[in-house]
Amino acid sequence: MILEECGPPSKHGVNDGSLEVIKELWAETRKYCVDEYSIKALSELRAISYYFNGSLRGDPVCWGVYRIARSPEVLAALIAQANGRKLTVSLARKLLKPPEPERKEQPPRPLSLRDRRQPLAEGSEGGGPDLSA
Secondary structure: OHHHHHOOOOOOOOOOOHHHHHHHHHHHHHHOOOOOOOHHHHHHHHHHHHHOOHHHHHOOOOHHHHHHHOOHHHHHHHHHHHOOOOOOHHHHHHHHOOOOOOOOOOOOOOOOHHHHOOOOOOOOOOOOOOOOO
16 A cells, blocks of 8 residues: 555655655554554555565565565575574574674784793792792
8 A cells, every 4th residue: 555655665865755645644544543653664664565566575474574685686595594494583684694704713822921930839939930959
């Protein structure tokens, strides 16, 4: 319904009057006690409806996954990466997160002068090595 009333999303920064139509739709839904959608949410639903036409929305994923995917190609890749698991918002975010770079094992650091001190021998004075032997 939103897509039919407003048409496709406009380019960023272009005022085509669709925001005013969305505000009118929002006010209309409020008359019927449907206040779960904000103006921003209605705008996002319009974009999802446009970029993921009806045939692409047949997959059993929630609207939030479409919002995260942002394109049919990314959605298809996410579904493939899910390997049969239910594609939730948290799984989609995890799959889209770039992999952590592997940490190379660091060589042991050289001992500092502080580390080279030997503990005091019993009854000795000073912090040097025990030379009494």
